[in-house]
Amino acid sequence: MILGIDIGGTTIKIGLIDNNKIVRKYTIKTNSETIIDDLIKSFVINKINVNQIDAIGCALPGFIDHKNGVVTLSGNLGYKNYQFKKIFEEKLKKPVFVVNDANAAALGEYWVGAGSKYDSTILYTLGTGLGGGIIINNQLVFGSSGYAGELGHGGNFQNERNCTCGLSNCLEPFASATGIEKSLKEFLGKDISLKDSVELFLKNDSNVINAFTKSLTPLANHIAIMETSLNPDCIIIGGGPSNIGKPLADFIKKLVDKSQLGFISNKTPILIATTRNDAGILGAAYWAITESTKLV
Ligand SMILES: [Zn+2]
Known part of the structure; x- marks a missing residue:
């Protein structure tokens, strides 16, 4: 065990x-x-x-x-x-x-979650921050110094909000759960939690849709780059906003379609994470299983 x-x-x-x-x-x-x-x-x-x-x-x-x-x-x-x-x-x-922990969540999804049918998957976790994990050809990608999967940082994805990492144009301040709530406040003129916005999102409330579009367009751009860089089998979205389920995945897919070649976009489904709160436990366990077999 x-x-x-x-x-x-x-x-x-x-x-x-x-x-x-x-x-x-x-x-x-x-x-x-x-x-x-x-x-x-x-x-x-x-x-x-x-x-x-x-x-x-x-x-x-x-x-x-x-x-x-x-x-x-x-x-x-x-x-x-x-x-x-x-x-x-x-x-x-x-x-x-x-x-x-973000890599563990990706491993959990790859092992028994939304990515279990696939060899190559990229997970974006939209939480307080924005984390991720990259699995290509059944291997977790660490990169040169172990920072692979830090999808929320670096680059020039927006020009409005400074990031906690010290840079100014990161994806995280827009597409994290915190970032989406900030956009909701901008468009609705009042504080509203993500949870409370779900019903309005599903009813196509124009302010909520505009807030999601503002926050998630940079995410879609990032996904498009990752699709052409690494050609994963699928993209998985986890974290609080993923509770919206398939309508959120479809919404992000439409945004990706705007900046992606059709034959790539159509072959790369955007899925919602299924292991939810257990992703970290499962991924940590999977890591222990695979690493311990290397010891034998
Ligand atoms: Zn950053």
Whole structure:
């Protein structure tokens, strides 16, 4: 059995995985100073028999040295060059594998979610920020320094909103869930949550449609570039806005069609993530499964 652990800034989700399925899951609060000890205590409280665990996968936010299991930098958790794998393995005497949380979500979708039929898939997660993961020919792409999949940053996708990363023209301030809510406020003249905007979106309310068009046109441009750069089998959209479901995927597809060659666009479906809150747990577990087999 495998433990898949998704470590977020406020909550840690733990899933026990047997035969590619989550058979038990629970959450604990994140205290970044005591994560490993808190996890080990939680195994005892939740009667997880560590002797039956073959490997543990952990998804963490931030820049990760996947090979050595070191958290190079995590603003959310306050880690800098933290030897997560080494410390956890020493305390638990089990193999531990560490992966970036957005990459884990992409692996989860690739393994058992919307991308499970495909070899090459690109995930965009629209949350507080905008993260992603790239899987090409059944391999997670890390790139030279491990930053592959940081789809929210760099480039010149808009000229209005500064990004949290320090650049001025990133995709994230427009197409993240936070960015869409900002656009909704601009067009509706008042604060409205994404959740409350869904009904209006589905009724084609012109202000809401304009807000979504403003926020998601840069995303569509980004998708078009990725389609011609890497030729994935599909694009998957996750995060809060994906709760709208297929109408959102269709909406994004129409925007992509405006800036893409028809024969590419028609062969690259835009899908909604299906593993939802479990994506990180599943992806972390899948990472542990694939990496531990390399040890044998
Ligand atoms: Zn940025």
